Amino acid sequence: MISLSQVIADSLDLVVKDSIRKVNRKRRSSRGHLSSRSEKADTDVAERKRVKMEPNSEASLAPLKEYKESDRNKSKKKQTFDGTNGIDSTSKDKKTRGNDVNSSNSVTDPVLPHDAPSTIVPQSEELHKKGRKIHKGWETEPVLPEHRYTRWLYPPQIKIINDNFTKIKQGTFDEEERRIVYDWISKYKITNNLDDDQLRERIFASKKEKNRDNFWCDLTECVPHRVLASVYTHVRARWHPYANKGIWTKDEDDRLLDAHAQLGTSWTKISHIVERPANECSDHYRRMFVCPERRKGLWSEDEKNEYLSIVIPMMNERNHVTRDGHDPFWVTVQEKMGRKRSAHQCRIKWEDELRGRDLPNRRSGSDFRRSDCGILIKHVLDMNIKERGVINFKSLGMDTYKGEWSVKTLRDQWRYITYRSCGMDKELATSLPFEKLMERVKSTFRREIEGKSENDDVVYAESEESDGGE
């Protein structure tokens, strides 16, 4: 039974969080321009630090990043539960280590658990060199469907359930899943008369206490098609006391570096010193400090050629690429580049520009015309997307467009289309419910969608005229 007071409390909570989100967005968007690029990095970071997002100050112990409709509502995978219809060969395998639970028919992916290790590509060549141990959990005993919420399952076991009983969902939690989790935990909090600290204590209880009631099992049971580990990881990440602290400050950077110098990769210990979740510490260090000597700015032609001479041979070797074959291992590329560019820079270079550069029908971003907007919108409509953030541009670019446009161009043009349909009001475009947004897109680009536009200029060139929606 949900009490009235609970409903009101929940609503208030959402309102509070919503207003905090709006303030944060406003703060971010109020940043001014800077004069020179050389100042950019430092000043930009300093400025961002000043507008550091609100810490976890929400009234209740709500998930720290509650389903944010506008800014972080990104279910990245087109996974469906009723089979593989929503999944294409590129999107479903995009994670290197993704256990491909949805491709049971794949010839190269044996179903039997003892075969599973051979189907997993190592996460990097480093690990590959180390030699991968096979976790004992992989030598499975009989797996039952209810084990998905009562036991910690490993990839082969998940695969068995997926293939024989019920489809298992992986990837980012979508809006509905977040709502279910949030509601369940709110009710649990009320039913057990817990305050915020007690609830957090429950979520982070040691394993001795963990099963004193069926917290995790019951919660997982409420989220269809998810396994215990998935729900557990998701919830612990969101309720982490140090989560959602926004921009890193200089002080935090310093503490991170000091702690890392002393403790190495004991990220959990470092986490307490820096007061950030362990994975954030690890991520931030990896991103910012692991390749300090990297070059910044434009890539010279020589540099691009060097890069391609490294990446292209890698792409032809199965051990050097992710499972979908679209990406090499970026850390390896970084090392082969002599650390002159970071793995992240290398990835972006590939993603934004060089992937598909030699394909015969390749066009450049400056050729994108209004008719191309119409085609893009039709493709998006065909996907039958229901929520923001689920368009798989990589798949769209590589599979649907066959490399005609770069992933970057498609993403940017789609963003432009959404802004345009809101009269270039970016705030509106990012906050409108997806359905409303699509109505505006369809209305604004009606003629282009129908292929009747008499004006087929390059889209950016005429962005200030024509109707701006309804």
Place this chain on the structure above:
DNA sequence: CTAGTACAACTCTAATATCC
């Protein structure tokens, strides 16, 4: 002025190593 480029920031989660 704008398209193109670059990338920091922040995030999420699966795989797997390691701990207890």
Place this chain on the structure above:
DNA sequence: GGATATTAGAGTTGTACTAG
């Protein structure tokens, strides 16, 4: 042997800067 820690690939967004 189950739980937890660590690692790393991958996604989006916002915006500074450059070139035309």
